[in-house]
Amino acid sequence: MSAPDHHSSLTSDDNSDSPTGPLGREQSHLFASRAALRTMREQVEALDLRDVTANWVNAAVLGSQMEARIKELADLAHTPLFFGRLDYLPAARADGEEDGHRFYIGRRHVHDAHGDPMVVDWRAPVSQPFYRASRKDPLGVELRRRFGYTGGELTAYEDENLSDPAEHAEEREYTSRLLQAEIERPRVGPMRDIVATIQPEQDEIVRAGLAGTVCVQGGPGTGKTAVGLHRVAYLLYAHRERLARTGTLVIGPNRSFLHYIEQVLPALGELEVKQATVDDLVAHVEVRGTDDATTAVVKGDARMALVLRRAIRSHVTAPAEPVVVVRGSRRWRVPVHELTEIVDELLARDMRYGAAREALPRRIAHAVLTRMEEAGEAPDDRVQDAVARNPAVKAAVKAVWPPVDPAKLVLRLLSDPAFLAEHADGVLDEDEQRAALWAKPARSVRSAKWSAADAVLIDEARDLVERTHSLGHVVLDEAQDLSPMQYRAVGRRCTTGSATVLGDLAQGTTPWATGSWTEALAHLGKPDAAVEELTAGFRVPREVIAYASRLLPYMSPGLTEVTSVRESPGSLEIRAVAEAVPQETVPQEAVPQEAAAGEEAAAPEDVPAETGAPEAVPAEVEAPAPEHSDGVGALVAAAVAACEESLRHEGSIGLIVPDALLPEVSEALAAAGHTPLAPGEETTAVSRLTLVPVSLAKGLEYDYVVLAEPAAVVAGEPDERTGLRRLYVALTRAVSGLTVVHARRLPEQLAESRRMDDLPAVAPVTP
Numbered sequence: 001m002s003a004p005d006h007h008s009s010l011t012s013d014d015n016s017d018s019p020t021g022p023l024g025r026e027q028s029h030l031f032a033s034r035a036a037l038r039t040m041r042e043q044v045e046a047l048d049l050r051d052v053t054a055n056w057v058n059a060a061v062l063g064s065q066m067e068a069r070i071k072e073l074a075d076l077a078h079t080p081l082f083f084g085r086l087d088y089l090p091a092a093r094a095d096g097e098e099d100g101h102r103f104y105i106g107r108r109h110v111h112d113a114h115g116d117p118m119v120v121d122w123r124a125p126v127s128q129p130f131y132r133a134s135r136k137d138p139l140g141v142e143l144r145r146r147f148g149y150t151g152g153e154l155t156a157y158e159d160e161n162l163s164d165p166a167e168h169a170e171e172r173e174y175t176s177r178l179l180q181a182e183i184e185r186p187r188v189g190p191m192r193d194i195v196a197t198i199q200p201e202q203d204e205i206v207r208a209g210l211a212g213t214v215c216v217q218g219g220p221g222t223g224k225t226a227v228g229l230h231r232v233a234y235l236l237y238a239h240r241e242r243l244a245r246t247g248t249l250v251i252g253p254n255r256s257f258l259h260y261i262e263q264v265l266p267a268l269g270e271l272e273v274k275q276a277t278v279d280d281l282v283a284h285v286e287v288r289g290t291d292d293a294t295t296a297v298v299k300g301d302a303r304m305a306l307v308l309r310r311a312i313r314s315h316v317t318a319p320a321e322p323v324v325v326v327r328g329s330r331r332w333r334v335p336v337h338e339l340t341e342i343v344d345e346l347l348a349r350d351m352r353y354g355a356a357r358e359a360l361p362r363r364i365a366h367a368v369l370t371r372m373e374e375a376g377e378a379p380d381d382r383v384q385d386a387v388a389r390n391p392a393v394k395a396a397v398k399a400v401w402p403p404v405d406p407a408k409l410v411l412r413l414l415s416d417p418a419f420l421a422e423h424a425d426g427v428l429d430e431d432e433q434r435a436a437l438w439a440k441p442a443r444s445v446r447s448a449k450w451s452a453a454d455a456v457l458i459d460e461a462r463d464l465v466e467r468t469h470s471l472g473h474v475v476l477d478e479a480q481d482l483s484p485m486q487y488r489a490v491g492r493r494c495t496t497g498s499a500t501v502l503g504d505l506a507q508g509t510t511p512w513a514t515g516s517w518t519e520a521l522a523h524l525g526k527p528d529a530a531v532e533e534l535t536a537g538f539r540v541p542r543e544v545i546a547y548a549s550r551l552l553p554y555m556s557p558g559l560t561e562v563t564s565v566r567e568s569p570g571s572l573e574i575r576a577v578a579e580a581v582p583q584e585t586v587p588q589e590a591v592p593q594e595a596a597a598g599e600e601a602a603a604p605e606d607v608p609a610e611t612g613a614p615e616a617v618p619a620e621v622e623a624p625a626p627e628h629s630d631g632v633g634a635l636v637a638a639a640v641a642a643c644e645e646s647l648r649h650e651g652s653i654g655l656i657v658p659d660a661l662l663p664e665v666s667e668a669l670a671a672a673g674h675t676p677l678a679p680g681e682e683t684t685a686v687s688r689l690t691l692v693p694v695s696l697a698k699g700l701e702y703d704y705v706v707l708a709e710p711a712a713v714v715a716g717e718p719d720e721r722t723g724l725r726r727l728y729v730a731l732t733r734a735v736s737g738l739t740v741v742h743a744r745r746l747p748e749q750l751a752e753s754r755r756m757d758d759l760p761a762v763a764p765v766t767p
């Protein structure tokens, strides 16, 4: 980032009452732009469809298009119409005069009565330098101006003079004050767009071409979700017709997350983008069962695709009898060896099972027609159709290439050990086969207790029978959690299109979580995708991210630590509750009270040197002893008390708890008179507290986070690495403050940074 222009730096309302001052002139332009937008809307509203079309069907189509256009042209009082200005350097004109251009950058295009632009869409090529230009490479821009708004009023601006050589000396790490203000703005409400402050490295991803797939590795809060959504908006602008035809889809980890992000694209004027979870994509059966980790890993392994392929092709049997077609007084015979040739040829062509099945009768009919021609007849296409429909041909097709129901096929594989063994031979070992089989074979597709992984297998089988419809572009968020089979399911939905894959290997919490993007992209069917990395963090304060990053060497060594751009110190507080929790309530060894209360507070010298932030020392305080505390009650009461303190600040509050503690915490909140929201539900000025089971925390953020019992978060997962990753996710949800409340000893990996040779021998993660 480059330094601001100090001659005119941030200006606030000091000269706003002077209509001829710079701020006054900008306010006038805003006023005029609003008026122009109103005129544009009124013109569409005034269109009389009867003048244009006499046909009611056309009128209905046009009518709905106009309604959408009117909506697009709405002027939202609290959404700035423009947020930036670019003054291009004067370019020499043919007549010798010099001519500079000025553009106001906003969410949509607005033009005046002559058709001249008053505001240009942020996605237009002419807007790109707003995001990319730097002093090193001004891209023809003389001045970049950013605007600040307060309650819909233009109240400030900030300038960067990009082409002034005198400014070069001042090149240094600098974050715009308006960007700072934007990042620090309280997070109440749904997720917001970031059009006004997209950073250069983010913009590169947003505007990457439609043809290629992009994969983004980035730590918590680096803007992956924001970038993915803005990329969709950009692609829809740049390739509107094509994508309207082929479709776009955003895939997120769960409903809560999708709910949280669902307002971003509509706010950018894009109403047509579909959202789904991977489970939604493969919802061919009702999912009522679950798999243990070992089973889920086997079922999610890409080798299952081979097992399914073999199983499906095993339905094709060698022709045993000739086909005899009787037409009138004549009988036409296709011998077994010729039928075998036809079947072998179809198998070799590697067509979808269903497509080959449809082709087979026509091939047999063709063999009959050849005989007819040899006998001197002149059959036409109609004869070929009739022969293909002949009962003898149909019977032969049914015997040789029977229809296959994908769900029934998977049901048989998971229920019938011999059938599975036959097709998994040399692919899955005996233990893996045992793990994949249901303990109790299912009787029918309806009664089977399908798991989420089974549904993915059915999706693969369906695709082997019939090609899955492919979309123009798919954004896959929190991708690190997908199994290879899930990547395949997503990949077949963009075989003819491209994808944006977003994730953080350090936040992978499924037993099958991605180990490397190269592998994941291969499963997705996009092995050539570029992998980009984002490392600047826009959510988590420095102190908090430094604390959370202590876990990185233990669960994802090799990944780059996030560098927070948040200048505000934020707050991190660790509160030990002075009462041990009984073993039966939290399933892990109880910790002696002294240890819980004191040992884990990091001393200043324990702070990892590379954080370079001496303030990154969590303050350890004793929580106020709650009056009604007993066992888990003490911890829960302390957590509720911490929420009540956080509620005194402006902004949203997330209380993140181990899933096992959810009932107790819900009860305690209710008893204290709170009605918390569920994750993803929209926070409002009056309803700001959300209760989040840690399993649903991924991708979400709150101004203040209270995290209860890290040790139980770790213990809630099948293995330590996954537990630490879950904890890392929970520790990185806060924008302004994090309070950790614990009764048990904190996980030792949090306590201090160890010397390199003390670190566990874990293979580094390769992004």
Ligand SMILES: Nc1ncnc2c1ncn2[C@@H]1O[C@H](COP(=O)(O)OP(=O)(O)OP(=O)(O)O)[C@@H](O)[C@H]1O
Pocket: 179, 182, 183, 192, 193, 194, 197, 198, 199, 202, 218, 219, 220, 221, 222, 223, 224, 225, 226, 227, 504, 507, 538, 539, 698, 699, 700, 701, 732
């Ligand atoms: N350029 C930016 N300007 C302003 N805010 C930004 C910018 N980039 C990201 N943010 C904000 O930072 C926060 C984190 O962004 P986002 O949720 O997209 O991160 P993420 O990388 O997906 O995080 P996680 O890995 O935790 O899911 C959001 O509030 C987002 O609006």
